[in-house]
Amino acid sequence: MTEERIAKGPRHVLLRYLSRTLISRTVMCCGILIALMEILALLEQMTPILKRHLGIKGVLTYMGLHLPAMLQTALPLSVLIAGLLMFTQMTISSEIAILRAAGLSPWGFLRKLLPSAILIGLFGCVLEDQITPRSELALASWWNRTNPTPANGKAFWFHVPGGVAQACMGPATGLPPTDSELAHVGYIARSGREAFNVDLYDRSGDGRILRTLHADHAVYSYSGWHLSDIHCVTVSFAELDTTANESTVLDALWKNPFGPNDMLRLSMDAAPLSSGMILDALHGKIATNQTPGYLRAALFERFLRPLALIVMLLLAMPVIYIPPRTGLRSWLPVWCLGAGLLFIIVQGMFRAMGNAGLLPAPVATVPGLIIFALAAGTALLRNEDK
Structure with missing residues (x-):
């Protein structure tokens, strides 16, 4: 039994190293993006909070209750930036060249990253499905309860x-x-x-x-x-x-x-709903101000979150082909970042058409994933043939 563990141990060293690196970079990027988003949100809400005489406790309450929604928004972009940072650092330090010389292909490299990407995606699903709806409802309840002029409400x-x-x-x-x-x-x-x-x-x-x-x-x-x-x-x-x-x-x-x-x-502009609440809303059991197309697209998009993060990693992977001597002078990370942002924009456009009822929910969520996954795979194959 001990010999088998020793034999299997080295096989998982690279998996643990890449997973730990990707997750730590994602946490760091999430922290930076959320800090910027919290500052911008507080610039807008600080005056109403102070007018209600809520003080520093009110500021901390607002930040804490709004944190899950911001984390949900920042997660896809954080994975993209974390992948770019990790791949660029490994390329410049010749780690990618060593792994390639040891026989690891780009697809094998991606397979090593799949468990961590799926884990982050599942965390995003749980966050969006269970935590964010509760925190945003608690925030709306607290905000309405402390409002001295509710007649100005929506x-x-x-x-x-x-x-x-x-x-x-x-x-x-x-x-x-x-x-x-x-x-x-x-x-x-x-x-x-x-x-x-x-x-x-x-x-x-x-x-x-x-x-x-x-x-x-x-x-x-x-x-x-x-x-x-x-x-x-x-x-x-x-x-x-x-x-x-x-x-x-x-x-x-x-x-x-x-x-x-x-x-x-109903008083919120776009109240987040859990999967069970979406199904109840589609059957008329709970009140909602969203269209059935919006609800179906939200349900599809939620459970496709891990695939979206894998596409983000695919879009960042061409960075591994930067020549080590070129280093940070290469424009390839910028192009990969632009491709990831374009993916987010295109997904938003498809989603908007699904919300308006112009496209069914599967067509409003799946094609963007397929198009950008094929584009990233094509870029990897072309660089591999050179």
Whole structure:
């Protein structure tokens, strides 16, 4: 048993060395990029934090809760820069030449880097799927709770499946409940537990307005949402005439399956969602202001994260062909960095078309990976034949 371990030990020395080097360089690049991003974010948010009298604790809270989202954004570019730094250093110090002389091909070199790239990619998946949605929701809750002027918050629309205020129901109306309701909220307060200037629109199957309701205030409790100061208008359609009946009610129960967390997500520009939440949103179980195309593309992109990082390493690998005497005077690392940035831009363009519904989710996420992987592989083969 001891002899087998000794025999197998040297085989993994290079794997451990390359993995440790790539991961350490990635952590260093992530730290630098996140520090720059945090400084830029604080330049924008420092004034609101100080106006709310949150002090240094508020600054640290904002930085800590926003850290996972920044790490998620910085990870792909960090892997690219880390690969460029590692390959350039190994080329200049003749380590690549020694490995090539020992019989290690570029593809064998890439295979040694795959475990660390997949490990970083899986960490990115967990970060994006589980940590970032929770941290961003906690940040939105804290930001809304400490806002002294919630009336300046963002208004938003959403569909409520089967959501009908009981104030407009009853025998007097002669109208059955609708399958869905369109809701507009002026702003929210107390971490989404209060909503103001609520407008509800019940529509028939052919799109006609059946009821409209305006409530000045809505409060969430364990029994659901309670509306107060309600003004309700019920529309009746006859064969040749349409009439509207107005009524005023002090309070009513709103059959809304969405809670305070859903209100917080709707008030955000682009709330990150976990995979389970995306599937629930596609089935109408949770509220979201994103299109189905956006949700499907986000789900595909999330689980393709390890492949995207492998493509980043492929784009950085042509650096190993820099002549050792040329050293840092070579422009090849700059061209590789430009190719990686172009990959990020092209992926963003495909993703934007997927969000707009112009492309299905697989077409909005996979082609960019294939195109740039083939381009990087072609560059490696051409340099190998020289």
